[in-house]
Amino acid sequence: MEDDTRQRLLDAAEALFAEHGFVETSLRAITTRARANLAAVHYHFGSKDELLRAVFTRRLKVLNEERLARLAALETGGPVTVEAVLTAFIEPSLRLRRAGVQGERFTRLLGRAQIDASEALRDFLRDQYTPVLERFQRTLGRTLPQLQPEELRWRLYFTLGVLSFTYAGARLPQMPFAARVAGDEEWLLRQLIQFLAVGLRAPPVGEKTEEAA
């Protein structure tokens, strides 16, 4: 059981980072939860920052590879719908949620990181995300040729905003959440795709399209 401690540290860190954030989580809280010694973090990972990166690497690599594979598979066929592209991007992460409480914690951490992330982590995440986001944008642009590149980028930005916010599980007053999300990812996926697909497909703004009644 040499790297059993390693896994327990990753699990504990993942849970606590997702729940309380990176800086608010102390190494003592992590090692206590993992039933490990305080120095174990530095022995196995070197520093707190590298522990955080390890938490991301463990799941993000396979996640984004699956996304890329799905997007690539789409383009071998004929024309592609917006819904299919969205599904290729969202479903892998949603499947992670379905897989268990640890996966759900990770997606929460992932959503948080998009806004929360400190300087150092941002570079790391950028390296991880750049390939899949560029591919995502390219595929989507081919499906929606009527959009100017800049307009497409903004709508992609909004899309990622919805996903980050939802994954992060931002608790809002009177909002659904706790009751619905747990164990009902199919409903959530359909809601997400329905909302995002029509938004992406909306006619370009150009001039003002409509206004108050």
Added chain:
Amino acid sequence: MEDDTRQRLLDAAEALFAEHGFVETSLRAITTRARANLAAVHYHFGSKDELLRAVFTRRLKVLNEERLARLAALETGGPVTVEAVLTAFIEPSLRLRRAGVQGERFTRLLGRAQIDASEALRDFLRDQYTPVLERFQRTLGRTLPQLQPEELRWRLYFTLGVLSFTYAGARLPQMPFAARVAGDEEWLLRQLIQFLAVGLRAPPVGEKTEEAA
């Protein structure tokens, strides 16, 4: 110049909290930037937490009151479009951005807080947001009677996700941001409303509506 220091502290805290987050910002950094003594924070506000609340209160109160006033004004007339409701909610905050660098910092802080917020701040924000969100939901529900309450709530949730993400200014690889947002809030407003309005208006899911080609 008794409460001049107070204002300078609020400005400095607002800027630093928005840029680096609450916990990552030390009182020493704040007081240095505000050209005030370290103890000034406790003299004027009592604690770091209360300083944060004061930063929010200063602008959030008038912001949400303006939103409520606009929504109320809408309902005096006849039928209301989704675009009008969205404008009533978004425009006041976007006007804050337009007003100057301090307003932009505040919206960034506001967007961050929706995800970042610690336990204590969450309760505070809930109290501030509950009235306007309930009103928002009620008005929107009347405009979109075909949506089940739960479906409406989710789409509202997605909407707030887009806004929080955009205000927070989450920097993504290859994403637009720096170039566009500054000084071009009209374009951003139209983009937001175009994207969100069609999403809110999308037909209810009920059964699956479409799938991969």
Added chain:
DNA sequence: GCCTGTTTCAAACGTTTGTTTGAATTATCC
């Protein structure tokens, strides 16, 4: 059984944090 490398452990390190204190300074009023 001994040796070598890996892993764990308790203890301490130096910083930084939010907060408190009490005196010094400045403003306000009569």
Added chain:
DNA sequence: GGATAATTCAAACAAACGTTTGAAACAGGC
């Protein structure tokens, strides 16, 4: 202008943090 209150200031406080250390415990190979 002297008394009174409001504000500023330098200095120190205890607590918590990430990190380091060096010895103890354990592992597997020969």
